[in-house]
Structure formats: structure tokens, C-alpha cells
Amino acid sequence: MKRIFYMTGLLAFSLLTACAAGPDYQRPSVSVPVAYKEASGDWRQANPQDEITPSAWWSVYKDPILDHLEKQVNVSNQSLKEAEAAYREASAVAEETRSSLFPSLSLNASIGAQRGNMPSPMAPDALYGTAIWTPDIWGRIHRGLESDEENAKASAADLAAAQLSLQALLATNYFDLRAQDELKRLLGETVEDDKTALQIIRRQYDTGTGSVTDVLAAETQLENVQTQISSVRARRARLEHAIAVLIGRPPAYFSLPQKEFSAYVPEIPLGVPSALLERRPDIAAAERTMKSANAQIGVAASAWFPNLTLSASSGAASTTLGRLLQVSDGFWAVGPALAETIFDAGAREALIAQKRAAYDQSVAHYRQTVLTAFQQVEDSLSDLRILAEEEKSQEASLDHARITEQLMRHHYMDGLEPYNSFLMAQTARLASERALLAVRQSRLDASVALIESLGGGWEAPQFRKADKN
Numbered sequence: 001m002k003r004i005f006y007m008t009g010l011l012a013f014s015l016l017t018a019c020a021a022g023p024d025y026q027r028p029s030v031s032v033p034v035a036y037k038e039a040s041g042d043w044r045q046a047n048p049q050d051e052i053t054p055s056a057w058w059s060v061y062k063d064p065i066l067d068h069l070e071k072q073v074n075v076s077n078q079s080l081k082e083a084e085a086a087y088r089e090a091s092a093v094a095e096e097t098r099s100s101l102f103p104s105l106s107l108n109a110s111i112g113a114q115r116g117n118m119p120s121p122m123a124p125d126a127l128y129g130t131a132i133w134t135p136d137i138w139g140r141i142h143r144g145l146e147s148d149e150e151n152a153k154a155s156a157a158d159l160a161a162a163q164l165s166l167q168a169l170l171a172t173n174y175f176d177l178r179a180q181d182e183l184k185r186l187l188g189e190t191v192e193d194d195k196t197a198l199q200i201i202r203r204q205y206d207t208g209t210g211s212v213t214d215v216l217a218a219e220t221q222l223e224n225v226q227t228q229i230s231s232v233r234a235r236r237a238r239l240e241h242a243i244a245v246l247i248g249r250p251p252a253y254f255s256l257p258q259k260e261f262s263a264y265v266p267e268i269p270l271g272v273p274s275a276l277l278e279r280r281p282d283i284a285a286a287e288r289t290m291k292s293a294n295a296q297i298g299v300a301a302s303a304w305f306p307n308l309t310l311s312a313s314s315g316a317a318s319t320t321l322g323r324l325l326q327v328s329d330g331f332w333a334v335g336p337a338l339a340e341t342i343f344d345a346g347a348r349e350a351l352i353a354q355k356r357a358a359y360d361q362s363v364a365h366y367r368q369t370v371l372t373a374f375q376q377v378e379d380s381l382s383d384l385r386i387l388a389e390e391e392k393s394q395e396a397s398l399d400h401a402r403i404t405e406q407l408m409r410h411h412y413m414d415g416l417e418p419y420n421s422f423l424m425a426q427t428a429r430l431a432s433e434r435a436l437l438a439v440r441q442s443r444l445d446a447s448v449a450l451i452e453s454l455g456g457g458w459e460a461p462q463f464r465k466a467d468k469n
Contacts, residue, residue: 178259286369
């Protein structure tokens, strides 16, 4: 009985004096700007757009086909499933560590027979249970659980980052594919114009009013444009295959019909720079990893303290099965056990130094991740601003190229200019068409990059690009 009171008192003392070894986590300071440099002067307060949800940021482009494809990424993409399984694995590890906070119970039974003279303590028949518990006096298990839980949260953030990255990649590939559709349309119109021009030049040559060089130049121009169409078809096919894989489908069973290209670039709310620390999943993952590394210092520091194990067993043993459950054959045992390392040649100091170095690495990684995030936002903002200016210049250039082509066409038909002059004007107009299309595609890509760098969707936008009109 005295032993029971002793164990109860020791257990109460252990729980009351329990503490967690190692430093408590505090978020390291990072330099956060008050506003984005590239947004100054071009962005203003915006009204909330409640119809836009964080889980469907691509809806701002108002494209039903893109919306359908993006939803399939979340369901069928195999890389995303891999990240999701990694998150479940990390969560299970945390649950396994959590179980160490509670006693373990086991039940043992044996039935046997004996013959001949055997020592009296030998009892072939026995039934007994055992309970073992290691109280977390120094916080080793709690620190380990804290580390595992933060790793699980980091894995969840990695999953969100992978999801956002795949969604952005799909959007970029989709806009590229639509740009190829538009380029194919432009080249197709040019081919029809070149065929008409070739027929006219051949008639002129047959009647003696044209030259063979004009015929050869017209044929060469037609063949060049047709070759460009073949290249566009090949690129479109590769993009279609890439989209199929992103949504988890074999390319052989997937196709996208041609669709008119839309150059619509939505207004994208920025928010304040400090919000980036909460919205970016890669920043969240870096901080969770940092918190896990901090907890591992406590796990290592707990090795300096002794481990207390409480064990108890109770049951019955007998040389005959018939007497196994009789009270007189019952037994019980209870007692603590202490274990402490006296000498380890500096192993514990080295382990703590290792964990502190790992934590310092995670701090540097966190700060670098934050800096990179701000850089990506600034890059995307500057790209959008410069591309918007470039689009206006290219639109003016295209207008001039179209007028020049029309004039040269009329001059050639009237015999005022050679065919090569008209051909040069047509080539310049087509080059301007392609350049404008490339700028518009780049603007769409830059808008996707900005949304990704901001951490995906939003619920209540705070800023949007100012209307310069």
C-alpha cells in the first residue's frame, strides 16, 4: 500500500513539474515594404468582388472552358495526388507521436503443460496485463509532437503551393494554345490572300504583262506561310498534350476545339504587402518548417534529463489451468524506473548544435522565400505595366502596317509599284500581327504570374489597377 501512495505522489509531482525543454517559437523579423514599388501611381482602391472565390481565381478570365479544365486539375492531376498523399503521411506521423503521450496497455496469456520435476516458480499457465507509461516531464514528446504537427502543416502548405502552381501552369498553357489558334487564323487569311495574288500574277504572266520573278516570289511567299501554319499546328498539339496530362487524362483521349482568342486581362487586386506573408503557401510552408526545426531543438535538449517510466502489471499464474483464475494465485507489481545517460562523449551537445544549425538554415530559407515572393510580385507588376505600354505601341504599328499594305496593293494593281514592294508590305503587316498577338499573350501570362505570386485567389480585393482613361 505504501508503494501505491509513493507512486501516486511521484506521478502527481511529475505532472505538476512538467515543462518543455528548448526555446519557444517566435517568428523571425522580416523586412516588409509598406507598398509595392511597381504599383505606385497605377493602382487604386477597388470595390470587393464577392463573386470571386479563392478556390477559383481563374474565373476572373471569364472563360467557361478554362474554368472546366481547372476544376479537373484538383480532381485528377497525379502530381497533386502525390502531394496530397505526402500530407496524409505527415499527419499520420503526428498522430503516431501523439499516442506516445498516453500509457500503452498489453494483455498476455499462456497455456501450457509440464512434466517431471520443475522449479516451483515455473508456471505454464498465466494471464496478466501490463501498463507502461513514460510521463512527458521534460516536454520531449510534446516538442516532438509540435515538430510533427508543424511538418504536417508544412506539407499541407506544400500541397496548396503545388495546386496553385499546377493551376497557373494550366492557365498559361491554355492561353498559349488559344494564341496559336489566333495565329493559325491570321496565317490562314494570309494564305487565302496569297493564293488570290498568285492567280492574278500567273494570269499577268500568261498574257505577257507579268514577269516570272513575280510568279516565283508569290509562290515562295505562299509556301512560307503554309510552312508557318504547320509549325503552329505542331505547337498547338504539344500544348494540348500538356493540358491533357495536367488534368490527368491520356493525350490520345483529349482534344480542345478551336476558339476565338480573348485578349481580356482582368483587374487584379494586390492587397497590402504584409498580407503576402499569410497568403503565399510557400511562405507558410517555410514558416511551418522553421517552427518544426525550433521544436526539434527542444527534443534534443530533453536528452539532458532522465527518463521516468511507470509500469504496472497484474494477473494470475498457476501450474494448473483450473486454478488460474483463483484469487490466491493472483499477483500485481508496480514501480518506476529512471534512466539517465552519464557520459556520451559530447553526443548531446553535438545533437543540440546540429538542431540549432538546422533551425538557422530554416530561418534563412524563410527570409529568402519572403524576399523572393516580393520580387515575383514586383516582376509581374512591372511586366504588366511595360506590356500594356508595348501593346499600345504595337497596335499603332499594326494600323500603319495595314494602311501601307493596302496602298501597296493598289499601287501594284495599278502598275505603280513592283510586286516585291507589295510583298514586303504584306510581310511587315503579318509580322506586326504576330508581334501584337505575342504581346497580348504575354500580358495574359503576366497576369497569371501575378495572381500566382500573390498566393492565388482572394475574397475581398483591396486594390486594382487604375483606369487610365
